Amino acid sequence: MKTWLFRITSVCFFIIFLFFSISCTDKSPSNQVIVVGSQWYGHIPVWIGIEKGIFKKYGFDVKWQFIGKSMDRLNAISSGEAHFASLGEIAMLSAMAHGNRRFYWVGNQDIAPGFEGLVAKEGITSFEQLKGKKIGFPFGASVDITCRLLLKQHGLDPNKDVRLVNLEVGDVPSVFQTGRIDAAIIWEPGFSQLASIDGATVLGMDTDTEVYKKFGTMTGPDVLIINKAWSDEDRLRTKRFMKAYFESLKWVDYNPEEAVKLIQGKYINQDLSLIQKNIEKFIWHDIEDQRRIMTDNGIFGQADYIIRILHEDMKVIPNKPDFRKWVNLDILSF
């Protein structure tokens, strides 16, 4: 065989071997569960489950891993390296629209409106004054939609009348503080930082949007997703895990003050009183609530509405996914 032909064949075999090794990576069953999340309050049930030993009681060794962005968490779940996560609904819907079938949508653990808002720097006190100004936020997050909805409601075209600037979540407060952008929109804990800056004005909140007025939720509510392969591998284990999760959630609901003391400093770097004040606004959805919430009259109607915005108005997803195909409530032990 000619040397060059041999080389090409070897390279081809190597590539095939590489692809097979990637797709056949051993994901052995174990009671270790990797949960990914950020500093957002919606993750408190997981933290409490770890701190109070609730997961351990159910036989799980839960490892918490910080991943700041919803889409990154979703990718970690899709890869199979993480098993369970709470994330923003918008990331989940986008992944569905692009055909990602590697996860189940298993719940909506909370409703927490009033935690993200548009803040303008000193001298800007109305939406009209935002014309021609720079607004910073992380693209692709719930604030992307909240910002566009608020601007539209006040007669401004988000694509023409203002300049939208993509920023990392953690960079928003510092960039705003230096005056490099004229306004910013972000969720907690960044929102409190922005709002507390001298001269800053809160122009609008997620509770001012048509989504809240129609459905009573934030634009991108928290959703719970679980890796499909891991879940299907041992359904009893998954049911047990979900039971443990919702037991933690119930504990948080009944003991908010104690919960905050347990997590402050370790999972959230915010003032104790501020977390306590914010957590009071949370409405937690129990395991029993899920049958009521995960319906057309509940969060599904809101999801349909958001999909229409993403597909028709923003044109960022290629189709309107039938998200009901991803829903799996059987693994919740009612």
Add this chain to the structure above:
Amino acid sequence: MEGKELGLWRSSVIGAIGLLVFLSIWEVLVRTNVIDPFFLPAPTQVIDKAIQMTTAKDAVLLTDIKISATRVLTGFLLSVLVGVPAGLIMGMNSVVRAAINPIISIIRPLPALSWIPLSMLWLGIDEQQKYAIVFMGSFASILVYTTDATMRVDPTLRRAAMNLGASPLQILRYVILPGALPDLLTGLKVVLAIAWTCVISAEMVGANSGLGFRIWTAKEWSDTGQVLVGMISISVTVLVLDILFRGLERVLLPYQRKTSGT
């Protein structure tokens, strides 16, 4: 065949066959669902996406390539303007070299990404910040390549020129520069590719356009097809710039072409 040079035509055909085989295997693996298309779309899907991004009303892909290339070339040229003269001086003068080397040793390992927080505070989120990140990511490497290329020039030639009464400027013009140019151009070619990695970091935040922005935004919307189009666009653009650079090399170093015989 070991050791023998393949002709240009032959190596191109073999290269094309290799690429075609690679793309075919990729396509088949995706079409037969061995690879989940969400993780890696098939080449035909990537091509479709690229066409869509090129023929759309606003033709974002071509605009992004233009914007990123402008940022890379501006930052890179600024680095060359500062780095090459400084490198020549460092290569010729051991005192300057000893004084500046520790600073360069500190700056050089810093990835472009690490400059983002500070550059945003110092320069904001406009174009200057993007140029600055490319500059910071490529300047130290250019300086080191130039210093090394200068130091590699045969000292006998330098001494001979001095004995013949050449001034420092004449030594630079007729001995150092021609001697260092081949290594210097090779170094610049490497750094130009590095500059592209810098611009992708620079466009991650505070940007509304460019290939880096497009890749990062596509990631946020789970659009792996667009991510791949962005990545391939970078490769193709770097390849085109590399070909242009080779052309420049042939113009500046005609004697090398003659000696190497290629």
